[in-house]
Amino acid sequence: MQWTNDISEAVRIQNEIAEAVRLTPLISEPETVAGMDVAFTDTEAVCAVVVMRYKDLEIIEEGILKDSLLFPYIPGYLSFREGPLMKKALECLNTKPDILLIDGQGIAHPRGAGIATHIGVLTGLPSVGCAKSKLVGEYEEPCPERGCWSKLLYEGRTVGAAVRTRTEVKPVFVSPGHLVTLDDAIRVVLHCSTKYRLPEPIRRADHLSRRFKNLL
DNA sequence: GCGACAG
């Protein structure tokens, strides 16, 4: 019972996920990293996962999965809309990624269970949330150079960071998902963000899901 | 009531 279409049940599940989260340091530098994203049409959703070699970001494997929509987009409950697809897409891979980079929040969530955390706990894989905008928390504008970042605070706790992946470009919101620390999360996101605002794995997954969707 | 609000 990891998924549901009932809000009160969803809250219960998120609280369980939040209790299971472990923000322990990454053992060693990952060998592979997988980026995930979902694109939509009126009635269907397409999830893409792109696995890359961590060292040089060369693509190792790509996966795509289409399904119908069962849950609407409600702020705070994104995982119940996109999570089921991501879970299935991961199960189709031949490669087992060392870490997941997901388009959304990790613990920077009302109940500490954003989609990156949800998927991380369910799969038992290290995961990092990297969103284009924030869901909760307050932060100060980080300095303009790439690599600069500032804490994202929520209810007196540091739940993530506003990270500048490109000089003079709007920051992305990074938060640990599962089995990583905030520093790990920031380091991984910066490592994967070379010439664009978003980390390469997520960018490629975004392109792939979008291309596929436009063929439906 | 008003503002905020991942994708």
Place this chain on the structure above:
DNA sequence: ATCTTGTCGC
């Protein structure tokens, strides 16, 4: 998220 042309700037 998605619908969309041109346009400013490196």
